[in-house]
Amino acid sequence: MIEVKSIIDGEEVKSDQYYYRECPYDTEKTVTKAHVANVEDLKRAIDTARDVFDNNRYNWVSDYKQRDRILFKISEKIREESQTFIELLVNEIGMPLRQARAHVNAAADIFEYYAGFGAKLYGNMKFLPNGDLIQLVKEPVGVVGAITPWNFPLTQSARKIAPALAVGCVVVWKPASYASAISYHLAKVIMGSGIPKGVVNVVFGPGEKIGSELVKDSKVDKISFTGETTTGKGIMQEASKNIKRVSLELGGKNxxxxxxxxxxxxxxxxxxxxxxxxxxxxxxxxxxxxxxxxxxxxxxxxxxxxxxxxxxxxxxxxxxxxxxxxxxxxxxxxxxxxxxxxxxxxxxxxxxxxxxxxxxxxxxxxxxxxxxxxxxxxxxxxxxxxxxxxxxxxxxxxxxxxxxxxxxxxxxxxxxxxxxxxxxxxxxxxxxxxxxxxNDAYTQPSEGLWGGYKQSGIGRELGLQGIEDFVEVKMLYTNVNDAYTHFKQVYKE
The missing domain is CATH 3.40.309.10 (Aldehyde Dehydrogenase; Chain A, domain 2)
Known part of the structure; x- marks a missing residue:
């Protein structure tokens, strides 16, 4: 049985409350004992993430080379730990062995794919007919609340965490309770990659409490959620109260x-x-x-x-x-x-x-x-x-x-x-x-994309589109020739 604890600012957090996870192919076996975080733990995780991002602690936001090295390391460590991940997938959610093996490799591929994007994320610029210059600059959206499902816990988490880290965001991650041991081991791999404390914070607990508070908190800039469509609608409604950015990967009937x-x-x-x-x-x-x-x-x-x-x-x-x-x-x-x-x-x-x-x-x-x-x-x-x-x-x-x-x-x-x-x-x-x-079915290369029309969600994951969901675009306008002719529409000397 694996004991699972939240990780906030690089430190594991215990609790007096637990939930237990049975093995789905042998319910007499308990595979996970997870410490249940409280709202105060979540608030501390959010405050930590906010501080790291706003104050550029460890040069995380500005040093893209550091971020690229860490993403590569995470990918390598997932492959090194593949056997442990496979065993956890089999025992905690019942994924068959061959499918679990492919799932682990796919998660490693996603981190590897996004490693290097930090150095290659360019904006655009253009001189206007009047000679002035506009520059479009891409910046990280900020603190990302990632809420991930149990069915494909490694790849679904990688799709959110990897591109968020690549562009300089920081993450507060609420994994699914059914996959807590798998998510905890991925969190430990991430922490062992050399990533600075507080860049990724992991909080375990029920969605109706921890997930809901994560969505409500005004210090969180964006929510990236994968799960059931009805829950996604609730998240979208709550996020609208302070116009929080959301991306939703929801259901399908394909x-x-x-x-x-x-x-x-x-x-x-x-x-x-x-x-x-x-x-x-x-x-x-x-x-x-x-x-x-x-x-x-x-x-x-x-x-x-x-x-x-x-x-x-x-x-x-x-x-x-x-x-x-x-x-x-x-x-x-x-x-x-x-x-x-x-x-x-x-x-x-x-x-x-x-x-x-x-x-x-x-x-x-x-x-x-x-x-x-x-x-x-x-x-x-x-x-x-x-x-x-x-x-x-x-x-x-x-x-x-x-x-x-x-x-x-x-x-x-x-x-x-x-x-x-x-x-x-x-x-x-x-x-x-x-x-x-x-003439194919359910292939999901890292280079492609994932997301849907209609009530299957908002936004896209994987590929180049997966990066765009974690950036804001800012325009810088420079008056180059001192003409100021447009001022005369209102102000005339």
């Missing part, structure tokens, strides 16, 4: 559009990856299969055969494809949606139950589940289930496919499968989503 001219075999492999990685607990999961009607029967059989080959089991095993969902409450939520699908009369092709086999009965395992001939207006087609549940719908024309794909409140990702590249481009132009994969 289409996987499959045309009859696609490579069906490869498409089904992509669907299994896009839908069932991390037991479907992914905002970008391709949870709606929209298939051309003429190949519906063929595709449904192929989907069922592919699901049958998925191994549900202990995430410590190399051949496990689908692990448990993260908690009892998540298990109940997913099973309730499956029950809705059954009661509404949609055809259950496979799955639909909690796994009760002897070796898995102590965990939160749910069978990968597929419903077919689903009405896109139904709850299971419209709402984010965040579990291993796929719904299948049919289309006859390109316009029909686009209409179904866009007919949700979300717009995070989409996957388009066809061997006609012109068709793929036509469809991608019409789909309202932030990331669109053509």
């Amino acid at each position: 289409p996987f559009i499959l045309f009859k001219d696609a490579n069906i075999n490869q498409a089904i492999k992509g669907l299994m990856y896009g839908m069932f990685r991390n037991a479907g607990q992914a905002c970008g999961a391709t949870t709606r299969l929209i298939v051309e009607e003429s190949i519906a029967s063929e595709v449904e059989k192929a989907v069922v055969n592919a699901v049958k080959k998925l191994k549900i089991g202990n995430p410590n095993l190399e051949d496990t494809d689908v692990g448990p969902v993260v908690s009892k409450s998540q298990e109940n939520k997913v099973l309730s949606y499956i029950d809705i699908g059954i009661k509404e009369g949609y055809k259950l092709l496979i799955g639909g139950k909690k796994v009760t086999s002897t070796e898995l009965e102590k965990g939160y395992f749910i069978e990968p589940t597929v419903f077919s001939n689903v009405d896109n207006k139904s709850k299971i087609a419209q709402e984010e289930i965040f579990g291993p549940v796929l719904v299948i719908m049919y289309f006859r024309s390109e316009d029909d496919a686009v209409s179904i794909a866009n007919d949700v409140i979300y717009g995070l990702t989409a996957s388009i499968w066809t061997n006609d590249y012109r068709k793929a481009l036509r469809i991608s132009r019409m789909i309202k989503a932030g990331s669109i994969w053509i």
Whole structure:
């Protein structure tokens, strides 16, 4: 069992209150004991961050070379500590071994990608027709409140912390309680990189208390949040009271559009990856299969055969494809949606139950589940289930496919499968989503971007766009020729 403590101004902080985290694949095992911070701890973390930024302690804001060296070091240390991170991901959130390994590498890649940006963040300048000069200067936004989720705890945290540090911001980080040990170990790696005290402060505690106060505090310049859409709406509403900057990476109900001219075999492999990685607990999961009607029967059989080959089991095993969902409450939520699908009369092709086999009965395992001939207006087609549940719908024309794909409140990702590249481009132009994969699914390179249209959020992470969310742009206007002719519009000598 790992004991987790908040880290404020470089020092670990204990508490008289704790919360315990059970292992999701063996609930008789406790994996984490986390000290619960109070509001006073949070205030101290915010004050520390404010002081570091406002007074440029350790030359943090001005010395981009220092920041670049530290980001490189964090990346190296994540790779050095990869085995520990993998074990924590498996035991604390139930991520299968192969997926955990890739997840750790992806987090290291993000820190590595943003290392070096501090030295390469340029503004712009331009001489005006009257000879005067304008300069556009990019500056760090200030104190960033980062609120991160449990489903992909390393990469989601890296996407916020790495670009924020690259440009000279300081961070107060509130990780998800389900992933406290994973987040704590990442925090320890960051602290061991040579980063100055108080640049990153980590506060563990419930979202309704610690997260809420972090959003409300006027000393925090920006909130970067990843999580559920309803929570994101609340954050946006609260932040509006003092016009706090926000970026929100929220939910998705993402289409996987499959045309009859696609490579069906490869498409089904992509669907299994896009839908069932991390037991479907992914905002970008391709949870709606929209298939051309003429190949519906063929595709449904192929989907069922592919699901049958998925191994549900202990995430410590190399051949496990689908692990448990993260908690009892998540298990109940997913099973309730499956029950809705059954009661509404949609055809259950496979799955639909909690796994009760002897070796898995102590965990939160749910069978990968597929419903077919689903009405896109139904709850299971419209709402984010965040579990291993796929719904299948049919289309006859390109316009029909686009209409179904866009007919949700979300717009995070989409996957388009066809061997006609012109068709793929036509469809991608019409789909309202932030990331669109053509003959691929759920790839997230550091060089790309992540974020969504509509109620999937505001702002973008990863790539060059990920930097822009943590800077302010300031104009400097220099009168070069002493003409001052524009003054005469108001003042005449």
